[in-house]
Amino acid sequence: MNSTPAGKRPGPARATIVDVARAAGVSRQTVTRAVNDMPGINPATRDRVLAAVRELNYHPSRFGRGLVKPSARTLGLVLGDLTNPYYADLAATVLRLAAARGWTVVMAEPGSVTDLVGGVDAVVGFTGLALEPPGAGAPNLPVVEIDPPRAHPGHGRIEFERWTATRDAVRHLLERGTRRPVVLDMPSRSSRGRTFVEAFGEAGLEAVVVDRDTPWADLAPLRPDALVAFNDLGGFRLLRELEAHGVAVPGQVRVVGVDGLAVGEFVTPRLSTLAIDLAEVARAALDLVLALSEGPGRDGASELVRVVPHRFLAREST
The missing domain is CATH 3.40.50.2300 (Response regulator)
Structure with a gap:
């Protein structure tokens, strides 16, 4: 479950494309056309959408814009020590599955997500440490953490059931x-x-x-x-x-x-x-990236979490 540190009140939820569409009385596709200055939308509707964008302080994510041009999607993959085959195996799996979806993958060492802001459309992290939030420079950057030691509000996460x-x-x-x-x-x-x-x-x-x-x-x-x-x-x-x-x-x-x-x-x-199953972990992380790119739901944190179970393999050492 997401938690708020003692003494701190949760900040307001960031505006999503769904909020803008509701405020302007249009579809999400129309919002996408308006904020990307695409054809197929009349000027009055565009003005109404952009007014809602300003009022709600909506920041379209790079990933959301990348949905218009699939070849431009870039995923930042932040992993722990790659000399450990565990991280290397997951990296190979993510690279394979991301390539099948038409994404480019940029790998980075553990550190602040801020280092990737502006160069990627989403971030998946598996480091054994909690990733720092991307900050004000990218309020809508989808971030998914795998088995983090603590939850960050707004981040997706993959939990391991052991x-x-x-x-x-x-x-x-x-x-x-x-x-x-x-x-x-x-x-x-x-x-x-x-x-x-x-x-x-x-x-x-x-x-x-x-x-x-x-x-x-x-x-x-x-x-x-x-x-x-x-x-x-x-x-x-x-x-x-x-x-x-x-x-x-x-x-x-x-x-x-x-x-x-x-x-x-x-x-x-x-x-x-x-x-x-690292393939199941990678698929779950990429699916969460897609879900977050459309904005987390308002009905609780369940949409931000996927659970992947371990299984016991009995071999000759026992």
């Missing part, structure tokens, strides 16, 4: 005898780590939480029989360290990752993981 898959993973580990689970997490405790701790707690087990980069030498005194890595890359590291120390997987220790990287199929043993 609870069902986490419960499935914990049930799987319990059925295989797990009694001393260890969860490797960020020092600030991520949502994925908390979800695993809660799921183990539901089953009557108290999971020990340690830093995500803790080496096996420091984990061994805890005598874990299951390790939940922060992500698949962490899971691959644990598999390598366990093999180097002669620890049998899954005989002595079971290992679970999070992300569902395709390369997990090619390590030995194959890594069990919480996977997500």
Whole structure:
């Protein structure tokens, strides 16, 4: 849910093309013709539309103008560390799906969306950090965030549903005898780590939480029989360290990752993981961009959110 920081009142909702069309008594297509000085509209109607534009302080987005010329659409894609295959896989998926829709994609490093203002028609961000709003320079720039740590009013967002898959993973580990689970997490405790701790707690087990980069030498005194890595890359590291120390997987220790990287199929043993369909994530983000380009609905935030679930893939590491 969107929230307003304590002590601050939400500002007025920005005017949309729907508001202008309603005020002028015309269709959205007529508003588009008027603000883009296109033919097919009589002068009196154009004047009425432009008067409504001024009265409502409506700012047509670049994306809205790009709908007239599909070849001119440009999407700004802001991603985290591309050396992590997770972000690289999503980037490849977005590039493929955006190209199929006739869009050009510009990639940028994490930072303020303001850096992209004026050069793109919409922004999709997946960085693990909250994107800063575009500011007054682009009040109608559609921005969609993927799995952000907090919600920005007016931004679309893709939420990941991990609870069902986490419960499935914990049930799987319990059925295989797990009694001393260890969860490797960020020092600030991520949502994925908390979800695993809660799921183990539901089953009557108290999971020990340690830093995500803790080496096996420091984990061994805890005598874990299951390790939940922060992500698949962490899971691959644990598999390598366990093999180097002669620890049998899954005989002595079971290992679970999070992300569902395709390369997990090619390590030995194959890594069990919480996977997500990146194509579904990319499609949902692009659909939200289109929805936002027409202006968010007034009936609540549900139209700004899409939920994509994880699923548990049981492989040889558990």
